[in-house]
Amino acid sequence: MLESKIPSGPIEKKWEKARFDMKLVNPANRRKHTVIIVGSGLAGAAAAASLGQQGYNVDCFSFHDSPRRAHSIAAQGGINAAKNYRNDGDSIFRLFYDTVKGGDFRAREANVYRLAQISVNIIDQCVAQGVPFAREYGGLLDTRSFGGVQVSRTFYARGQTGQQLLLGAYQALEEQIAAGTVRMHTRSEMLDLVVVNGRARGIVTRNLISGAIETHAADVVVLGTGGYGNVFYLSTNAKGSNTTAIWRAHRRGALFGNPCFTQIHPTCIPVSNENQSKLTLMSESLRNDGRVWVPKKQGDTRAPGSIPEDERDYYLERRYPSFGNLVPRDVASRNAKEVCDEGRGVGPGGMGVYLDFADAIKRLTEPVVREKYGNLFDMYEEITGENAYKVPMRIFPAVHYTMGGLWVDYQLMSTIPGLFVAGEANFSDHGANRLGASALMQGLADGYFILPYTLPNYIASSSLEKVDTSHPAFAAAKEEVNQRVSKLVNIRGKRTVDSIHKELGKMMWNNCGMARSEEGLRSNLAQIPELRHEFWNNVNIIGTGEEFNQSLEKAGRVADFLELAELMCLDALQRAESCGGHFRVESQTPDGEALRDDEHFSYASAWEWKGEGNPWELHREPLVFEHVHLAQRSYK
């Protein structure tokens, strides 16, 4: 069932070989082929613009009012590329090596190698589009280093790299919209996938203003719909980020890969109140100059400035002398949780650690620190009312990214022929943990440089019969969507969507977050179906399906989270090893570090939906490491 389709030959030549083996579509024939792209973030917008430029007939969908709002826009820190402009030992092989190791050996080597190769083209492409990356005085590009690596390969645009890269892709997309090659469907949310004779041939959408349920047919469907971190309710994701597109595709036959692999980012602003609606990330680049510490004593409530140097525990520098504050995200997060669990956390509720810039300001001066991180310090002050130039920031880990997603082969095609998945929405190249500045790289690699090859190859090598929306499969899918909408608005119970979502989030954070145990996961598996039952019998959605109805939009997304959550817990339960950010309490070394179990778990899990009420079936894609030696990670 799982054919990864990794090309043969040496790893450096695989992508070249694959490109040469691909079938091409004659330029004159391209406009006869319609491509649906759902999502307009880095992966979706880049793919839509690139395929439009090639001459395909593209329909791009976004639930936002403009493609520029996609959540890629919020990425702060930067984008990796193996340019070796710094002459500090970087290379394609090193970026590949760092990514496989950083992902705790749970990613597919061939995909990661390709990602590292393409990384250099991405920077070129973005500069050509006018992305205003940081520059040196001589006019050359500036770079910085990021967590989990020892070279300076991260390109950045102040603390708004995601915004600038997305605007680059968005502008290229708008140019194609003006040229007529791409039709943009804003405020249109995909609610189902249409499969005809085993192939993905279209989607069902809801117009979020009028409520109209519409169908759209194509030769190929691409999902670039982002991650599902909002299953935890509180996360750094935008409020609208959701799993619906990939979940509906999963229910139509696309296998879901590594659903339990989520990333908990170490540097977020701690939760401050019960009504909090989201968590705000402070870019990990802050760890380049900030020093992480907590008091040595438990329950030390003195102000940070009155705690003398020898009573502070710079625990990352102490435990990991060679990487110090720049250990990968998973290690930093787990250590923050540990010191807080020991009662040494700071701030209200004791759920926080200090990120201190006093030494950096002494060494570099305040104006230099301001130039590097000014917008992040401003943002911190807006939210907390504290001036981080004077007192240390308080940070705590928060859900940030999901490495899991729909399983795809080397061509980025899911297990449904004709359904491609790109960016965070696929199960991706990051294994069990994503390194900083690699999400932007992957989204753009998929959109600019992989789909524009693999998608035409699919079109050219399949004999696609003519299908339009008059095919009965479209009417049937549309009817199902209509029934679901009408069921939702007619429950008329007593609870709001948010109240149920918050309850689910707490369950997931407590038992399927940074630390997991068999007991906790089993408890979730018992409770989630009950909460789902509560939702479908007691949620209250005001209004109808035929209007601009934000409660209804949220309800549909939460209904899907309530199903996905169960699969995440099942996946976490079967993976009885600690790996990446997932600390399985039953699997640890004598000194409390995560213990991976390669003998039993060196595979990507891929879950098959077997219909309502039936258990999922687990498939395994074995992971083979020929170039990176499997080893217990050490950042000491």
Add this chain to the structure above:
Amino acid sequence: MNLTLKIWRQQDAKSAGKFVTYQVQNVTPDMSFLEMLDLLNEDLQTRGEAPVVFEHDCREGICGSCGFLVNGVAHGGHRGTTVCQLSMRFFKDGDSLTLEPWRAKAFPVLRDLAVDRSAFDRIIQAGGYISAPTGGAPDANAILVPKSDAERAFDAAACIGCGACVAACPNAAAMLFTAAKVTHLNSLPQGQPQRDQRTLDMVATMTEEDFGSCTNHGECEAVCPKEIPIEFIGRMNRDLVHAMLHRRGE
């Protein structure tokens, strides 16, 4: 704290709207303005009333989705802040606040506080890009950009497309939005080949989309959450004159 909110309620683009007064209780200073509205909406739904529609997504001031007038000021009037990042610690018990959508002919109201800002996308379509089809780019370091030009381009590119500048302008002009994109792209060496056409086409589209003209009030700069300086409008006007003269062969 407890607050009185007078909120613009409008069923859809075709219906007439009106202000409706609500009380919100138990607001805490560590909430954001939108979390305060979440609280109101939870309460409204529990009472069987339709929640207030407002746009939002990232809630960290970068996606540009949110925005409405608070007591007549776009985003509530705290320098460099979108309404999603506006903290409730700036308000006090008993405050009375009026919330209404962006008011501009080019931004029709869709429902309550949500408006249609698609005219901004059409201004970008007219020339807010550098044509660089995927694949043909030279090595990134082959293009040298003086640091000061790169910094100015970035300052301009920081625009989030929220529409506050239009809402604040007595003429509902989109000059700051358009000038920001023109300045971003026209400041860079990569943007030079299309410089004249870009400026002419974007300015023309701005007018076609029913935005007003600039009469130098400076209200746009005052409310811009990204603090984009009005100086960029001057730069765009200069580029526009330059482009018009060029076109006439001068």
